Amino acid sequence: MKIISLEMLNIRSYQHQKIDFPEGSFLLSGDIGFGKSTILLAIEFALFGLGDISASSLLRRGQREGMVRLEFEINNQLFTISRSLQKKGENITQVSGYISTNGNKRDLTPTELKAEILKILGYPKELLSKQKNPIYRYTVYTPQEEMKQILLAKREERMEILRKIFGIDRYKTIRDNSDLLRLDLKRKASMFENSIKRLSEIKEEFNKTKEIVSNLTSNLKSIKNDLDELKTKENNLKVTYEKIEKEFLDYQNTIREIAVKESELNNTKESILRMELRINELLGDNKNIDIKSELASKEANFNNLLKNISKAKDQIKIINKNRIEASKLEAEIASKKIFIEKLxxxxxxxxxxxxxxxxxxxxxxxxxxxxxxxxxxxxxxxxxxxxxxxxxxxxxxxxxxxxxxxxxxxxxxxxxxxxxxxxxxxxxxxxxxxxxxxxxxxxxxxxxxxxxxxxxxxxxxxxxxxxxxxxxxxxxxxxxxxxxxxxxxxxxxxxxxxxxxxxxxxxxxxxxxxxxxxxxxxxxxxxxxxxxxxxxxxxxxxxxxxxxxxxxxxxxxxxxxxxxxxxxxxxxxxxxxxxxxxxxxxxNADIQDSAKKQIEIANILSHLYSKRTQLSGIEFEKKSLQESLNKLTQERIIKEREEAEKTREVKLLTERIKGLSNELNKLEKYALEKENLERISNWIDKYFIGLMETIEKEFMESLRHQFEELFSRWLENLLEGEDLNVFIDEDFTPHIRQEGFDADYDSLSGGERTSIALAYRLALNRVINNLVDEIKTQDIIILDEPTDGFSRKQLDRVRDVLDMLGMKQVIIVSHEPEIESYVDHVLKVTKRDGVSRVEGQEYIVNRKTTFSI
Ligand SMILES: Nc1ncnc2c1ncn2[C@@H]1O[C@H](COP(=O)(O)OP(=O)(O)OP(=O)(O)O)[C@@H](O)[C@H]1O
Ligand SMILES: [Mg+2]
Structure with missing residues (x-):
């Protein structure tokens, strides 16, 4: 990250100030209380909002509104972030601001702004929910009075802070989570315990049922064979019975036919008798005449008679016609006479x-x-x-x-x-x-x-x-x-x-x-x-x-x-x-026909009588056959029932076997699962958690080693020639030996303490930046009064230390005029009538500002 400019409105001792930051190292110089630290606080506020800083310490006293706007660059991308403060009653709150990326501006709430900036700077997302931001505070900027705090803090506190900064927390989290997982796996495995208990019981039932089914199946087979035999016998008997039944029907028909024919014969005889009586009745005494010739002569007479009748009728017709005409004439004559009379x-x-x-x-x-x-x-x-x-x-x-x-x-x-x-x-x-x-x-x-x-x-x-x-x-x-x-x-x-x-x-x-x-x-x-x-x-x-x-x-x-x-x-x-x-x-003709028919019926009857004699034993035969068939059918039905029962039994047992087999599979799976869960849980317990501890220790040790090396190097540089040895223990506590004796931090001189604090800070900065690649604030450091209590010799060495740091942008706040000689630029902070101003920005006279006031 490279800071390009900062604009402040009503921030602490500033009314309105815009500062263009140069590249390289530069010094913010000025007297006590002139407003140097305010610039640094404003930068932090612009980036992360309130949290480490209180709103009341930022907004200029007596003002109701304040604003900070910071312009910076990362990987050739230009960002502007702006935040504002507002006072309502006695309360000062941060209101919505905006962020613009390459000129693309978005209005966002303070939380949204923080989320966006964490993303831009590559800081862990978890920081969003945290008030404080140790990464920025220990790697980029530490407020002047907090410089020595890390050294004076209790071991546990320091380790807590360092764990957070180094991200070692995650190993502890892994261990805690692993333990939780191990317990959960164990709980799950114990859940299978009860179910698995039934496994041997079910296995036994499964085998027993299988044996019963096999016995039943062989029994069913022999029943089926018997049944087949019975069915063949029954079918053969049925065929014979059907034949006999047909013959029996024939016998019955013959008897019926005889009865019919006998009655027919009687009817014919009766009818002949009736007809002979009728002829006698018709002819009376003329019984012996030749009926046909008599009929012929009568018919001839009849025809002649008809002719005569027809002739007579013709004459009568004429009479009738004449009568009609005469009566007509009579009427006419009468009417004529009446007519004449009238005339x-x-x-x-x-x-x-x-x-x-x-x-x-x-x-x-x-x-x-x-x-x-x-x-x-x-x-x-x-x-x-x-x-x-x-x-x-x-x-x-x-x-x-x-x-x-x-x-x-x-x-x-x-x-x-x-x-x-x-x-x-x-x-x-x-x-x-x-x-x-x-x-x-x-x-x-x-x-x-x-x-x-x-x-x-x-x-x-x-x-x-x-x-x-x-x-x-x-x-x-x-x-x-x-x-x-x-x-x-x-x-x-x-x-x-x-x-x-x-x-x-x-x-x-x-x-x-x-x-x-x-x-x-x-x-x-x-x-x-x-x-x-x-x-x-x-x-x-x-x-x-x-x-x-x-x-x-x-x-x-x-x-x-x-x-x-x-x-x-x-x-x-x-x-x-x-x-x-x-x-x-x-x-006569009918009598002849009936006589013929009588002979025919008699013939048929004699034929039927002989057939009846032949079939007379068939009824008994049919009855005995039916009895044996019924017996056989009964036997078959009993066998079939037996077969159905056994089949049902086999079916039920097969279903039971299936159910048992499913249950068995399920339980075997459970057993396997339980075994697996237990194995994983044991593995986590015995190996994984231990492994995490080892990794953490190893990691801490390597960090400690790096840190110790850098720390001793910076310190050696700052305190060159002094007989002072340091090493860092596993809790990152610096141990000092002066002239062969262990020395207490408090017993050291002010300059020595500042040197240790600065070396510690710089080493910390370098270790963290080496550790986490994605952090985009690796090439900037802001040091507020890092040389407090330094001798002239020591001040000279700060230059070397800064050179060794090799940062692109270094911002130093100091009263020491010596420092002016080894920084690239000096910005003078002045204050008149309670209002701070920044001077000495001539180096950026021609620089184009990206935003206007
Ligand atoms: N809310 C505020 N409103 C107005 N002025 C304030 C406010 N808070 C602090 N100040 C004053 O602003 C001035 C600048 O403070 P600052 O901490 O920036 O000074 P400095 O230049 O860093 O001083 P030193 O060299 O002592 O560290 C101080 O006089 C301080 O008392
Ligand atoms: Mg200050």
């Missing part, structure tokens, strides 16, 4: 109606209609008051016209007279309006009052005359209008009178018209009915002729009806006779 009645009725009409109906109907039309025209014209229709009406109309004309003249006249009166009124009013001697409005001359009065008088006279005339005219108009009203009433009366005359004429004509029409239609109908009656009479006479002809033919054919009854009776008798003969013929 004649109708003619009579119509003739009666005609006799009621008494008028002259010779006139043409159209002429009457024309006359009615012209009369209707006259009525219309009268209503229209057309001239020339009626003289009386013409003269009244003329008179009315004359009076109307006169009224019109009088009205014109009256209106003129009224106009003249109006003019006179106007003149009067203008004359009455004149005052003084005015100009006459009429004659345009100056008029006098007299003249005016006269003129008024004249006008009034003229006005009276005119008014009289007007009155007369109006009176005359009234009189004329009354006259006209009278004439109008006369006219209306004339019209009514004349119109009613015409209407009378019309109604007379309409009556004549109606009656003429009725008369004509009745006449037509009567003529029509009469011709119908004539036609129907002709048809009726024709039908009557037909009917008479049919009646005659029916009468002629009537004998056939009587004949057919006789023929039918004959046919019935003949048919019966034929049926009887036919049955007799059939029964």
């Amino acid at each position: 004649e009645k109708d003619v009579k009725l119509k003739q009666d109606k005609m006799s009621v009409l008494k008028g002259d109906y010779s006139r043409d109907i159209n002429a009457i209609k024309k006359e009615i039309k012209s009369l209707e025209n006259i009525i219309e014209n009268i209503h229209l008051r057309k001239k020339g229709i009626n003289k009386e009406l013409d003269s009244s109309m003329k008179m009315k016209e004359k009076y109307n004309k006169r009224i019109l003249e009088l009205r014109i006249e009256s209106s003129e007279t009224q106009g003249r009166i109006n003019n006179l009124d106007k003149d009067l009013s203008s004359l009455n309006g004149l005052t003084g001697v005015p100009l006459c409005p009429l004659c345009k001359q100056n008029i006098s009052e007299d003249h005016k009065n006269r003129e008024i008088q004249r006008i009034l006279q003229e006005k009276d005359k005119l008014q009289l005339k007007l009155m007369e005219s109006l009176d005359l108009i009234k009189k004329l209008e009354a006259k006209i009203d009278e004439i109008e009433s006369e006219i209306i009366e004339i019209i009514i009178k004349h119109v009613s005359v015409q209407k009378e004429k019309i109604s007379c004509l309409q009556k004549t018209l109606e009656e003429t029409e009725i008369y004509n239609s009745l006449l037509n109908e009567i003529t029509q009915f009469k011709s119908e009656i004539e036609k129907s009479n002709i048809e009726l006479s024709k039908k009557l002729d037909n009917y008479n002809a049919l009646s005659l033919s029916i009468e002629e054919l009537l004998p056939f009806e009587k004949e057919i009854n006789l023929l039918e009776e004959e046919r019935h008798n003949l048919q019966n006779g034929i049926l009887i003969l036919k049955e007799a013929v059939k029964i």
Whole structure:
């Protein structure tokens, strides 16, 4: 590891300081209490956190937050680690920090940071759970006041520390664990003890069972042989029995067949008897006739009879047909007669109606209609008051016209007279309006009052005359209008009178018209009915002729009806006779068949009787055979049961043997296992634990030897020329002999004690670094005041010692100015107003810092 830089914020006497570390050896110089040790503590804190250092001794008093950031390099990899402190109330704790590897930054908790740094530095993982870190404290950096502590500590304590540092602990752990393992193995072996006890017992049972099974197996074999023999015998007997059984069945069938055939024979005999009785019954006295020829002649007669019947039936058909036709004609004739009668009645009725009409109906109907039309025209014209229709009406109309004309003249006249009166009124009013001697409005001359009065008088006279005339005219108009009203009433009366005359004429004509029409239609109908009656009479006479002809033919054919009854009776008798003969013929044939069958059955029966005699002993034979077969089967079943029992027994015992064998195997395995466990346990006890002790001793001895060599060498170097001999005992306690005498550590001078302490430290450093390869802090050493109490001569020798160490980076803290001359660089630590500063970093002026503040 190579430390590159350190940055501190509020750490002890520092407020903010960044230090770039040079390569090689360098001195941190400065007065007491200036802040040298603080830098070293800050480095340790940055790497391992709190543990060996308390938080309150790190955070600058009066500050609430502090931070340390360390940059270092291992195997060309650049690491930055940063940790922070925070004060809450009176408590100061470490909060999360970060670690960055080649610029790859990760925020981690304090524990995570510690785990990561142990990994980076190659320190044992177990240190993670430990508060203190002896490897760093004894190989890289020992705080100044602890330098001599290892020498002053008690032997056991020292050995404890050294064991930890050298990793000798592990041998003790191996021994302890081995002992635990040995005990565990022993316990396991004793667990098998009880099970193994049963081993001989099971072995004995196993062998005994095997013997029983072997005996049972040979017994089972002989049973099987007996059983096979029995089965062969039984099968042979079964074959014979089956044959006999078949014969017995045959015998039984024969008996059954005999019974059947015997009953069949009896039935046949009975049936022949029945049939002979039936023939006698059918033929009666004609028993001896030739039935077949009789049947043939009867059948011939029957056929002839059938022909005659058919002929008669044809005739009867004709009669029936004629009868139907005659009855049809009868009905037609009757209906015709009714029809004619009805027509004649109708003619009579119509003739009666005609006799009621008494008028002259010779006139043409159209002429009457024309006359009615012209009369209707006259009525219309009268209503229209057309001239020339009626003289009386013409003269009244003329008179009315004359009076109307006169009224019109009088009205014109009256209106003129009224106009003249109006003019006179106007003149009067203008004359009455004149005052003084005015100009006459009429004659345009100056008029006098007299003249005016006269003129008024004249006008009034003229006005009276005119008014009289007007009155007369109006009176005359009234009189004329009354006259006209009278004439109008006369006219209306004339019209009514004349119109009613015409209407009378019309109604007379309409009556004549109606009656003429009725008369004509009745006449037509009567003529029509009469011709119908004539036609129907002709048809009726024709039908009557037909009917008479049919009646005659029916009468002629009537004998056939009587004949057919006789023929039918004959046919019935003949048919019966034929049926009887036919049955007799059939029964005769059946009798012959039955007789034949009777002979056949008798033959079969005689054959069956002889077979029954032959097989008569078979039943007994079958019974005795069955008995011996049953006996044999019983014997076989007993043997089979015996076989099954023995087989089951063998099976059960075989299973038991299997179980015992498994158990035996298991127990034998246990025994073997127990033996093994005991052997291993003994081996651990007798050899392995002893071996570990030896290895540990050997290892310690070799370490002690190395350590002693280095320790004496460093010490010799530091105390050159002094008569001081040292050796290290097995507890790593240095023993000093001064001038041939054993010397106590406390009796030595301060310088001598510091030299021994430094030599011890350096030797320790070298031995550990030689021992553990993977530790990455082998090439750095930090010495805080290692030269306390040294003489000038001794200080010179420190240089040689440091050269001999051959470290890449050596950090020395010292007040001694001599040391400045043999280190590569000097960093001056100063303090002003309670704040420390580091000076003398000019050698790194141009060096590029990897982080900014
Ligand atoms: N928590 C703190 N806050 C402020 N100052 C502190 C704190 N702890 C210690 N100091 C002071 O910081 C100063 C530097 O201490 P440090 O141990 O670094 O001194 P030094 O240079 O190593 O001295 P010496 O030569 O005596 O060993 C001392 O004056 C000390 O009392
Ligand atoms: Mg100090």
